[in-house]
Amino acid sequence: MTFLQRVLQAIGLIPMFVHGVESMFGARGGEEKKESAISLVSTAIRLGEAVGNREIVDEEKFRAGLSKVIDGK
Numbered sequence: 001m002t003f004l005q006r007v008l009q010a011i012g013l014i015p016m017f018v019h020g021v022e023s024m025f026g027a028r029g030g031e032e033k034k035e036s037a038i039s040l041v042s043t044a045i046r047l048g049e050a051v052g053n054r055e056i057v058d059e060e061k062f063r064a065g066l067s068k069v070i071d072g073k
Helices: 003-024 030-052 059-071
Strands: none
Touching: 003 030
């Protein structure tokens, strides 16, 4: 992935993560929320790169696995 692609990907993720961080950490300071958002965007990009070159063979099983991870099972 080129630098420009990474920047554009990060810019696209920022609003979603900022909203999520605001919802979760609303009472905390601005700098702490900013660092949390930066960390989440960075993690999402690294995860995207890790699975980006892989093909999802069974979409239904993939979604079921994501559901379990989200539920903490």
